[in-house]
Amino acid sequence: MPDFSVVGRGVTRLDARAKARGETRYLGDMSLPGMLHGKILRSPHPHARIVGIDCRRALSLAGVKAVVTGRDLPPHKYGYLVQDELILARDLVRFAGEEVAAVAAVDEDTAQEALDLIRVEYEVLPAVFEMEDAMAEGAPRIHDVERNIASRVVINRGDVERGFQEAHLVMEDRFTTQSVHQGYLDPVSCITRWEDDGSLTIHGVTQAPFIQREVMAASIGLAPEQIRVIQPAAGGGFGGKLDQKVWVIAAVLARAAGKPVRLILSYEEELTAGRPRVPLVIDLKMGFARDGLIKAKDTGILADNGAYCSYGPGVISVASHRSDSLYRYPAVRCDAKLVYTNKTPTGAYRGFGNPQVHFAVESLIDRAAVELGIDPAEIRLRNAVQKGEVTIHGWVLKSCALDECIKQAMDASAWKEKRSRLGPGRGLGMACMVHVSSNRASYRPFDGASALVKLEGDGGAVLTCGEVDFGQGNFTAYAQMISEELGIRPDQVKVLPPDTSISTFGLGSSGSREIFIGGGAVRLAARDARRQLLNEASVLLGSSPDELEIEGGIVFPRGNREAGRSIAEVAREAVYRGRGLGILGRGTFDPGSELPDAGKYGNISGCYTFACHVAEVEVDPETGAVKVVDYVAAHDLGRAINPAGAEGQIEGGVAQGIGFTLSEELVSREGRILNHGLLDYRIPTPPDLPRIRPILVEEDDPVGPYGAKGLGEPPQNPVPAAIANAVYDAVGVQFRDLPMVPERVAAGLAGRSPKGRPGKGAA
Amino acid sequence: MKKPITLNVNGESHRLEVPVHRTLVDVLRDDLGLTGTKKGCDMGECGACTVLLDGKAVNSCLVLAVQADGRQVTTIEGLAVNGKLDRLQETFIEHGAIQCGFCTPGMILSAKALLAENAKPTETEVREGLAGNLCRCTGYVKIVEAVLAASGSPDQAGSPEQKEKD
Numbered sequence: 001m002p003d004f005s006v007v008g009r010g011v012t013r014l015d016a017r018a019k020a021r022g023e024t025r026y027l028g029d030m031s032l033p034g035m036l037h038g039k040i041l042r043s044p045h046p047h048a049r050i051v052g053i054d055c056r057r058a059l060s061l062a063g064v065k066a067v068v069t070g071r072d073l074p075p076h077k078y079g080y081l082v083q084d085e086l087i088l089a090r091d092l093v094r095f096a097g098e099e100v101a102a103v104a105a106v107d108e109d110t111a112q113e114a115l116d117l118i119r120v121e122y123e124v125l126p127a128v129f130e131m132e133d134a135m136a137e138g139a140p141r142i143h144d145v146e147r148n149i150a151s152r153v154v155i156n157r158g159d160v161e162r163g164f165q166e167a168h169l170v171m172e173d174r175f176t177t178q179s180v181h182q183g184y185l186d187p188v189s190c191i192t193r194w195e196d197d198g199s200l201t202i203h204g205v206t207q208a209p210f211i212q213r214e215v216m217a218a219s220i221g222l223a224p225e226q227i228r229v230i231q232p233a234a235g236g237g238f239g240g241k242l243d244q245k246v247w248v249i250a251a252v253l254a255r256a257a258g259k260p261v262r263l264i265l266s267y268e269e270e271l272t273a274g275r276p277r278v279p280l281v282i283d284l285k286m287g288f289a290r291d292g293l294i295k296a297k298d299t300g301i302l303a304d305n306g307a308y309c310s311y312g313p314g315v316i317s318v319a320s321h322r323s324d325s326l327y328r329y330p331a332v333r334c335d336a337k338l339v340y341t342n343k344t345p346t347g348a349y350r351g352f353g354n355p356q357v358h359f360a361v362e363s364l365i366d367r368a369a370v371e372l373g374i375d376p377a378e379i380r381l382r383n384a385v386q387k388g389e390v391t392i393h394g395w396v397l398k399s400c401a402l403d404e405c406i407k408q409a410m411d412a413s414a415w416k417e418k419r420s421r422l423g424p425g426r427g428l429g430m431a432c433m434v435h436v437s438s439n440r441a442s443y444r445p446f447d448g449a450s451a452l453v454k455l456e457g458d459g460g461a462v463l464t465c466g467e468v469d470f471g472q473g474n475f476t477a478y479a480q481m482i483s484e485e486l487g488i489r490p491d492q493v494k495v496l497p498p499d500t501s502i503s504t505f506g507l508g509s510s511g512s513r514e515i516f517i518g519g520g521a522v523r524l525a526a527r528d529a530r531r532q533l534l535n536e537a538s539v540l541l542g543s544s545p546d547e548l549e550i551e552g553g554i555v556f557p558r559g560n561r562e563a564g565r566s567i568a569e570v571a572r573e574a575v576y577r578g579r580g581l582g583i584l585g586r587g588t589f590d591p592g593s594e595l596p597d598a599g600k601y602g603n604i605s606g607c608y609t610f611a612c613h614v615a616e617v618e619v620d621p622e623t624g625a626v627k628v629v630d631y632v633a634a635h636d637l638g639r640a641i642n643p644a645g646a647e648g649q650i651e652g653g654v655a656q657g658i659g660f661t662l663s664e665e666l667v668s669r670e671g672r673i674l675n676h677g678l679l680d681y682r683i684p685t686p687p688d689l690p691r692i693r694p695i696l697v698e699e700d701d702p703v704g705p706y707g708a709k710g711l712g713e714p715p716q717n718p719v720p721a722a723i724a725n726a727v728y729d730a731v732g733v734q735f736r737d738l739p740m741v742p743e744r745v746a747a748g749l750a751g752r753s754p755k756g757r758p759g760k761g762a763a
Numbered sequence: 764m765k766k767p768i769t770l771n772v773n774g775e776s777h778r779l780e781v782p783v784h785r786t787l788v789d790v791l792r793d794d795l796g797l798t799g800t801k802k803g804c805d806m807g808e809c810g811a812c813t814v815l816l817d818g819k820a821v822n823s824c825l826v827l828a829v830q831a832d833g834r835q836v837t838t839i840e841g842l843a844v845n846g847k848l849d850r851l852q853e854t855f856i857e858h859g860a861i862q863c864g865f866c867t868p869g870m871i872l873s874a875k876a877l878l879a880e881n882a883k884p885t886e887t888e889v890r891e892g893l894a895g896n897l898c899r900c901t902g903y904v905k906i907v908e909a910v911l912a913a914s915g916s917p918d919q920a921g922s923p924e925q926k927e928k929d
Contacts, residue, residue: 022840235864651902678804
């Protein structure tokens, strides 16, 4: 691998000092003159007709400046993939928590008091909460679609039946996953303000400013360009800040009140009416040859959409086939259905359907390995895809270090010494994963990114682009790339968060694209700035650009540093010579991915990432509590631009995965979420977690900047299966339902076969 | 109903008249402009609003401003002395313990209170000491490293330099 001077080195995050001092401004730290405070009235019923709304008492409360209901608004629809939501409910509410009215008042207490004064008369309607019930003949229709099926994806490739006939072993089981919240601590929020020219300015955090304004424009009767999104610092996102309907509500409030409105969701609203993960029921059947090679796979998926689609159709598309590019599948079939229920709508969360399906597939493979008497690591190595291959869905693997991830995870976890050899109640489990770094199917016109790098008169640089850092640190990685290309220090680079009226177009932070795609554009913009810098310097120095070198902020003729001029001088001169324009590097990067066909065949991403995780657990036979005592996560990330940042992505993703596996679940009864606080919704705390051990497996990708690939989502994908497989190794029972809370594990252990491990049981 | 109080925040005394139901976090943020104290769940469950009250870590969303009358409050803004960062702020920066940063002020103040009581904690003691502070970005690995490094505890998970050698 070539060596770089800044890329791949330990560079302190650009924003760390301000954050450590408490100086960083998040949305909740901002206000505008004359700003009002917004609150939302939500439906208490999972399915009801709105008979009438009486806002008179709320409107007459001192300090209330606007009350808005669905009937005050034009019936524009809202939605990213399917426009099935209204901004505020008009005649029907379809989940407990749906937005019915909104208030703007001089302070939050007054707005809250006004909500209590709004009288809504409901006629309660029959509701459906289970997917099977929703699809049954005669079930109440939640939307005008057959059997409440919102979306369906069917995949059929290769001869699945023949694969099963030829298989030596066929395994079949049902796996279920639950709804979990993204759990960022900084709740969804915004400040909306209408300008004199009728345009709308929104200060707020979204993972995709340009997409979000496109999604919301029609619902508010504007063109996307009339909406200006300005991003403050962001306190996490993880997929949950892709869909920002709250912004639209704040916008209609601001219009009604004639003043700017700030709206910040309470954590209770986050947990009851956010856009949590889509829960799946996965019926999985796999056939194996005697040597462990996979012969066929058949999957049925039911996905609980909740009352509205949000990102659900995209999630089931991923769930239907993404994991198939992990191994050499000769034949796969999948029928995935997204089903409306009268529950909180579900949406995007780190992994986007992939963690759920990896849980099922990687669990069943482990059971097959035990049945066949093959080491679980060995069965994975035998089936693993390799660099240079084209997978069953047409994915072109220009880089792939899956084998290496498995081997390094085995070494680091002492797999050979420990697997099935630990004391009672302790075990080791492995799981692998595949993911994309961007996805052509998610935004058809463009799968790339763009960036502008402006050189400043002090020798520094300013980057603007449409990409987002919601905390993961890609802005520091961008600064490293610019530093690498221009020969300046990373702390001389200022990275501006997106402003849609100033920044060039970008798709933002989703699909693990920010390093691979966003970084690709940043590097090219920096190279363009370098080219312009050398041209300008060549005029000043009287030598041709290709005779010049840049080092330590100086441009000089090769071998004659004393004759050089500082970048600052050259940049200043360029401003005058260019009559103000100066050096402005432009970069655009498209990874050359393909739009898949209707059957989901096609090279959808510019590169693919792989990982292997090994969990070591301790199971308390009395209580059923599972403790993760060690965790190794080896990731094929191409190249780490910022190694500490990459480790942080892995550590955080694994921690979220452990929460998903062992403790987190939005529990609902009759459509109402019962655990609407963080005491009952159990995000892992420091004592709950082991010292997670990331391993950076670096093999350059030929397309990615400096060989780098994406790392945002991958770390969560293998976690549930790695832990379930470790529990299987520890106690001989494989758990197929998440989360593996103590009650569930204790019940499963009570019914286990007395033979113990390596068992063949499942619970 | 309002009540006059005196808040001593970061060594500065403030005479305020506050509604009796108003929480300390709101007074710090909205009345004194000290927005370094973050408001996350507002229910005492996430720890983002942690400040030191007479040296003890408290969730400032669970303390009424009137309860802090006459007492010493330290927020993240008060941790650096004459522009010099506290050792914990430095180790959080050096160890990559900060991602989105929303939990950071509360996390650092909880760690400060922990180290004041237990100068050389073990890794387990650090994890238990920070149990009231949630972080969703980091998995706590580098946060725990940073606190151990600041303490000079022998249980150190390894400074960045040590890791380079691995």
